[in-house]
Amino acid sequence: MFTAAVEERAGESGRRIAAMRVGGRATIESARKAWESLSRAFAEADEVELSLSEVSETDLSLVQIVLAAMKAGRGKPFALVGEPAESFRRVLEEAGVALPAKREREKPR
Numbered sequence: 513m514f515t516a517a518v519e520e521r522a523g524e525s526g527r528r529i530a531a532m533r534v535g536g537r538a539t540i541e542s543a544r545k546a547w548e549s550l551s552r553a554f555a556e557a558d559e560v561e562l563s564l565s566e567v568s569e570t571d572l573s574l575v576q577i578v579l580a581a582m583k584a585g586r587g588k589p590f591a592l593v594g595e596p597a598e599s600f601r602r603v604l605e606e607a608g609v610a611l612p613a614k615r616e617r618e619k620p621r
Contacts (some may be wrong), residue, residue: 516535520557530556534566546577560585561592567600
């Protein structure tokens with residue numbers, strides 16, 4: 513089952529950060545839900561962080577959704593946080609797509 517949870521928090525200088533965690537089966541069957549969740553995060557926040565560490569199965573649809581959301585975000589800061597699941601890394605490798613640089617998540621105070 514696909515899951516997507518978005519938690520908003522304040523970053524430096526009061527910037528709104530949407531921290532999104534995707535988990536479960538992130539395949540073509542859940543593509544619409546993934547797109548809606550990620551595009552809403554970009555629309556409502558100043559920055560977006562995406563964790564894919566809980567993804568159990570994926571395909572190229574998730575890669576396409578992440579890239580499309582980044583483009584739709586019109587240059588807003590975006591980062592993959594944590595270690596992406598092996599299934600996501602494998603799909604990237606098979607597609608010849610380089611993993612974007614990761615950024616450490618801001619530590620709560």
